[in-house]
Amino acid sequence: METSASGICPELVNALSPHGLILRGGFNFGADESVPSVLSGAPAKSALLVGQAGSAPxxxxxxxLETQPAGLKDPLDSWxxxxxxxxxxxxxxxxxxxSDKPYLPFQQWAxxxxxLRPSPLxxxxxxxxxxxxxxxxxxxFETELAIPRLEKPIHLCDLCVGKPCLKACPADAHSEAGFAHEACLSHVRGPDGAPCRDDGCLDRNACPYGTEYRYPIDVQAFHMAAFAGI
Incomplete structure (x- = not known):
């Protein structure tokens, strides 16, 4: 598969674009890594990540979804x-x-x-x-790809002094100690969780960066419903 100096495989980029999806970078596996197999059963030599920016998909x-049976489980995963x-x-x-099991280290791959580095959330x-x-x-892929050299990006959280993402949640779900999953889930499902269910995670929405890509309210409500199982 050919690559260009400006990015990875323009043909692949063009194939994903009509669906609102983008390439999110890639890498070649090391010879000593334990890696998943490709279609032939041979160990993969390279990986390209596919994802989205904002709510484009x-x-x-x-x-x-309009063409699918009502009540389809995990529809976004299926799509x-x-x-x-x-x-x-x-x-x-x-x-x-x-979501494949056994789970693969997607965050580490990303x-x-x-x-990129994790935010406090x-x-x-x-x-x-x-x-x-x-x-x-x-x-x-079964072959190594010519992956463009990665320029280390700035980590915006290092520039954020106030950390508003750790202060907006009424259940204090996020802290330097990590994510309090059960506290978050209980709050979202409870009588006081309507703002989270309807408008999305308050901590996430408090982040001052990338706001032009913020998911619309209906998209956030969809993800919160999936998280809470409601």
Whole structure:
């Protein structure tokens, strides 16, 4: 697969674009790494991550969802698998998902591919998109790719003095000690959790970076409902 100086495989970029998806960088596996296999059963030599910036895939996903049976479980995962799987087939790659079991180290791969670091919320902080981005899958290849050299991005959290992302949650779900999952879940499901259910995570929305990519309220409500199982 050919690559250009400006990025990885323009043809692959063009194949993902109609679905609101983008390439999120890639890397070659080391010879001593334990890696998943490709379609032939051989160990993968390289990986390209696929994801989104902002809510670009949302209208494409909604149109697809209208054609699916009511009550489909994990519809966004299903849509992502279908789209990325079809693109992978066209490029001779194996498509994998963050929800595949056994789980693969997608966050570590993302940090490796884009040089990002976690925010205090655990979401990787992107220098342009802030916290408003996601990884929807990866493509595994049997050959090494000419991956453009990665320039280490600035970590915006290092510049943020007030850390408003740690102060907005009424349940104090996020702190320097980590994420209090049960406290968050209980609050979101409870009688006082309507602002979170309707408008999204208050801590995430308090982050001052990448606000132009912030998910619309309906998108945030969808993700909160999936998180809370409601």
């Amino acid at each position: 949302w209208p494409h996903f909604l149109r697809w 992502s698998r279908q789209i990325i799987g079809a693109v992978a087939q066209d490029f001779g790659a194996r498509a994998i998902s963050p 940090m490796r591919a884009e040089g 655990g979401i990787l902080m992107h220098p342009q998109y802030g916290l408003w981005h996601a990884y929807r899958g990866a493509l595994l």
